[in-house]
Amino acid sequence: xxxxxxxxxxxxxxxxxxxxxxxxxxxxxxxxxxxxxxxxxxxxxxxxxxxxxxxxxxxxxxxxxxxxxxxxxxxxxxxxxxxxxxxxxxxxxxxxxxxxxxxxxxxxxxxxxxxxxxxxxxxxxxxxxxxxxxxxxxxxxxxxxxxxxxxxxxxxxxxxxxxxxxxxxxxxxxxxxxxxxxxxxxxxxxxxxxxxxxxxxxxxxxxxxxxxxxxxxxxxxxxxxxxxxxxxxxxxxxxxxxxxxxxxxxxxxxxxxxxxxxxxxxxxxxxxxxxxxxxxxxxxxxxxxxxxxxxxxxxxxxxxxxxxxxxxxxxxxxxxxxxxxxxxxxxxxxxxxxxxxxxxxxxxxxxxxxxxxx
Amino acid sequence: xxxxxxxxxxxxxxxxxxxxxxxxxxxxxxxxxxxxxxxxxxxxxxxxxxxxxxxxxxxxxxxxxxxxxxxxxxxxxxxxxxxxxxxxxxxxxxxxxxxxxxxxxxxxxxxxxxxxxxxxxxxxxxxxxxxxxxxxxxxxxxxxxxxxxxxxxxxxxxxxxxxxxxxxxxxxxxxxxxxxxxxxxxxxxxxxxxxxxxxxxxxxxxxxxxxxxxxxxxxxxxxxxxxxxxxxxxxxxxxxxxxxxxxxxxxxxxxxxxxxxxxxxxxxxxxxxxxxxxxxxxxxxxxxxxxxxxxxxxxxxxxxxxxxxxxxxxxxxxxxxxxxxxxxxxxxxxxxxxxxxxxxxxxxxxxxxxxxxxxxxxxxxxxxxxxxxxxxxxxxxxxxxxxxxxxxxxxxxxxxxxxxxxxxxxxxxxxxxxxxxxxxxxxxxxxxxxxxxxxxxxxxxxxxxxxxxxxxxxxxxxxxxxxxxxxxxxxxxxxxxxxxxxxxxxxxxxxxxxxxxx
Numbered sequence: 001x002x003x004x005x006x007x008x009x010x011x012x013x014x015x016x017x018x019x020x021x022x023x024x025x026x027x028x029x030x031x032x033x034x035x036x037x038x039x040x041x042x043x044x045x046x047x048x049x050x051x052x053x054x055x056x057x058x059x060x061x062x063x064x065x066x067x068x069x070x071x072x073x074x075x076x077x078x079x080x081x082x083x084x085x086x087x088x089x090x091x092x093x094x095x096x097x098x099x100x101x102x103x104x105x106x107x108x109x110x111x112x113x114x115x116x117x118x119x120x121x122x123x124x125x126x127x128x129x130x131x132x133x134x135x136x137x138x139x140x141x142x143x144x145x146x147x148x149x150x151x152x153x154x155x156x157x158x159x160x161x162x163x164x165x166x167x168x169x170x171x172x173x174x175x176x177x178x179x180x181x182x183x184x185x186x187x188x189x190x191x192x193x194x195x196x197x198x199x200x201x202x203x204x205x206x207x208x209x210x211x212x213x214x215x216x217x218x219x220x221x222x223x224x225x226x227x228x229x230x231x232x233x234x235x236x237x238x239x240x241x242x243x244x245x246x247x248x249x250x251x252x253x254x255x256x257x258x259x260x261x262x263x264x265x266x267x268x269x270x271x272x273x274x275x276x277x278x279x280x281x282x283x284x285x286x287x288x289x290x291x292x293x294x295x296x297x298x299x300x301x302x303x304x305x306x307x308x309x310x311x312x313x314x315x316x317x318x319x320x321x322x323x324x325x326x327x328x329x330x331x332x333x334x335x336x337x338x339x340x341x342x343x344x345x346x347x348x349x350x351x352x353x354x355x356x357x358x
Numbered sequence: 359x360x361x362x363x364x365x366x367x368x369x370x371x372x373x374x375x376x377x378x379x380x381x382x383x384x385x386x387x388x389x390x391x392x393x394x395x396x397x398x399x400x401x402x403x404x405x406x407x408x409x410x411x412x413x414x415x416x417x418x419x420x421x422x423x424x425x426x427x428x429x430x431x432x433x434x435x436x437x438x439x440x441x442x443x444x445x446x447x448x449x450x451x452x453x454x455x456x457x458x459x460x461x462x463x464x465x466x467x468x469x470x471x472x473x474x475x476x477x478x479x480x481x482x483x484x485x486x487x488x489x490x491x492x493x494x495x496x497x498x499x500x501x502x503x504x505x506x507x508x509x510x511x512x513x514x515x516x517x518x519x520x521x522x523x524x525x526x527x528x529x530x531x532x533x534x535x536x537x538x539x540x541x542x543x544x545x546x547x548x549x550x551x552x553x554x555x556x557x558x559x560x561x562x563x564x565x566x567x568x569x570x571x572x573x574x575x576x577x578x579x580x581x582x583x584x585x586x587x588x589x590x591x592x593x594x595x596x597x598x599x600x601x602x603x604x605x606x607x608x609x610x611x612x613x614x615x616x617x618x619x620x621x622x623x624x625x626x627x628x629x630x631x632x633x634x635x636x637x638x639x640x641x642x643x644x645x646x647x648x649x650x651x652x653x654x655x656x657x658x659x660x661x662x663x664x665x666x667x668x669x670x671x672x673x674x675x676x677x678x679x680x681x682x683x684x685x686x687x688x689x690x691x692x693x694x695x696x697x698x699x700x701x702x703x704x705x706x707x708x709x710x711x712x713x714x715x716x717x718x719x720x721x722x723x724x725x726x727x728x729x730x731x732x733x734x735x736x737x738x739x740x741x742x743x744x745x746x747x748x749x750x751x752x753x754x755x756x757x758x759x760x761x762x763x764x765x766x767x768x769x770x771x772x773x774x775x776x777x778x779x780x781x782x783x784x785x786x787x788x789x790x791x792x793x794x795x796x797x798x799x800x801x802x803x804x805x806x807x808x809x810x811x812x813x814x815x816x817x818x819x820x821x822x823x824x825x826x827x828x829x830x831x832x833x834x835x836x837x838x839x840x841x842x843x844x845x846x847x848x849x850x851x852x853x854x855x856x857x858x859x860x
Binding site for chain 2: 005007009219220221222224225227228231232234235236237238239240241242350
């Protein structure tokens with residue numbers, strides 16, 4: 001029997017750090033390829049269709065970036081929170097809360113010129129997302145209630161609330177019976193940035209926030225405190241870092257990012273609130289953050305990567321007659337492979353002793 | 359005497375760093391071998407190789423004439439090598455008996471052969487003077503009792519060579535004596551022991567031979583019976599040691615009092631009606647076995663815990679004390695006892711740790727909260743230079759620092775603030791002689807500058823050299839201070855075991 005053990009590397013080689021995500025993605029694609037074969041299609045042609053579907057034309061490229069917009073924001077939400085070891089699994093609910101705020105303020109209650117209306121809606125969306133997280137973070141800080149459970153469960157509560165509002169008081173009377181909210185007023189709609197596509201200003205805004213988060217995390221006292229709390233809260237507290245305040249700020253920032261994803265979807269992509277506004281963008285954000293190793297700039301790339309898989313898989317599924325669920329499988333495998341690759345980056349494998357059977 | 363263990367030219371590299379460089383030694387039957395060395399000298403790496411945690415890059419180890427299989431702990435145990443780690447590996451919610459036998463059972467077996475084991479354990483316990491109650495829950499035991507169980511665990515597996523890593527770190531003098539008589543009775547029955555420690559006095563009392571490691575190489579082998587303490591200490595460090603010289607200074611005004619402070623919660627050992635006065639320029643030593651409330655006291659004094667009763671009076675405190683930060687602002691510095699888990703953020707860089715207490719300093723940041731890297735680097739370089747923190751670069755990850763350098767960094771970080779009160783918990787625990795001397799000298803210098811210091815320590819030698827007065831803590835009670843000049847180890851040791859407390 002061949003035995004092996006892991007030994008921590010004193011220092012990981014740079015080439016390995018840079019190359020490992022690509023190797024991980026490659027491995028995931030090969031593994032998913034096996035499933036494509038099992039589904040009865042040619043994997044090479046399928047992947048070709050996937051790439052064409054995601055990047056092959058102006059329209060598909062724009063669609064990929066539009067899809068990446070909310071995922072980048074929820075990815076940022078997870079990155080900030082996870083850095084402080086605050087396990088916010090509730091980006092989905094916070095996204096919908098942001099969308100509710102957009103609908104509440106953006107469908108006629110407040111009318112401002114575009115240049116003010118759009119920032120106003122983003123602020124309200126961010127506040128809504130942050131405020132949704134506020135009671136949960138207080139429960140954690142005062143009573144040590146596990147935030148994984150509370151944030152996760154609140155997602156379902158929020159989705160049911162949205163469902164109630166859209167079936168009842170907030171239902172748009174002009175919607176021919178569909179459960180959807182009133183349209184966002186023209187001043188609030190995020191303008192297209194590529195004509196005749198669905199790509200809107202939200203994408204630029206999400207990139208802007210990725211850089212902002214990067215700046216906050218790496219250049220400011222707040223970011224420094226977030227890092228210290230995440231890496232060793234006890235030591236940080238002994239050095240006078242205010243844990244309570246820091247975790248509170250983390251929660252507000254994280255919830256805020258997710259809330260703004262609700263704004264981009266409501267005021268950018270759709271124009272009104274629907275029940276299927278987010279096909280799990282909140283959860284996808286966790287995968288995006290993991291893929292990027294919680295780096296905010298990396299989140300832009302992993303967000304676009306994930307979006308391209310989802311958008312491309314639709315095209316692949318139509319052309320090759322394979323299930324769209326393959327997209328989920330590819331994403332899941334990629335996350336697993338990336339996590340595994342981190343083990344190889346940080347540890348080396350030592351094989352020893354081929355033992356004979358006695 | 360026959361040779362039990364023969365280590366030949368063991369070399370272990372981590373990257374370009376030689377943790378062990380061609381180390382050779384032997385352990386004979388019925389012998390106590392002590393391995394001494396600074397933190398980072400390679401003691402732990404060497405023991406981990408012997409016990410099968412690491413695979414060496416070169417070299418051989420023979421046990422009773424058979425080559426041991428590297429990287430296989432089970433093999434080491436099977437051969438008869440047992441190890442008691444500094445940090446115990448016991449399941450608190452199981453009984454003593456279960457803890458001793460559990461690791462040896464197949465995971466699929468449905469029952470534990472308790473009856474047979476009980477007989478054997480009680481036999482061993484009698485033979486080696488290790489009294490235990492096999493049905494007691496481990497959670498209810500003291501540190502020294504837990505250690506007995508760890509030793510019994512290895513004896514239960516019929517070990518022939520017992521490796522003890524810093525076994526006396528948390529014992530009272532009386533418990534240490536008991537441990538040493540156990541070691542002696544083991545030797546009489548033909549076992550061999552490897553002791554890893556930095557407490558030279560104790561090592562000399564119990565070992566036969568001493569091996570000194572420095573920077574991964576063996577720098578000498580000494581007969582313990584004819585050894586000179588200071589010479590060994592200097593051999594370990596590789597240079598002359600500047601031993602601390604205590605100078606008494608006149609007491610200044612009172613800086614802090616605790617009045618009937620109690621702590622009554624389930625998250626930490628409790629305190630009952632602690633009274634304490636502290637004066638500028640005074641070092642008040644607090645002795646006690648770990649877990650008697652010293653840490654709780656330190657956390658109350660630094661604002662991490664709030665007393666459930668009683669009050670804390672600072673000399674000039676008119677401000678409201680709400681958070682650790684407000685205590686810091688009053689001039690309290692707190693050196694936590696576990697410097698790696700509570701002191702330093704290992705995965706942050708040295709400069710980041712160096713400025714962690716100073717984030718309000720406008721010299722290091724602007725009003726928008728953006729950190730000024732240049733001034734922060736300057737400050738950190740300055741700190742490392744002033745307090746002799748040895749490192750390659752301030753951008754190095756802090757966890758790569760040795761224990762002594764971590765402590766110098768943490769202490770230096772506080773001393774830069776010119777604290778009025780320093781609460782130092784076990785500031786030299788686990789450090790080598792050279793680092794101990796540096797830390798003690800830094801504390802004495804702070805005292806000369808007028809700081810009041812509360813020194814919580816389990817090392818009685820340290821308390822006796824450093825303190826002006828010594829109080830003893832037992833089950834949450836604090837004795838009145840005694841002047842150091844009018845007390846000795848024996849009487850402190852007795853009080854640590856509860857003598858004189860109601």
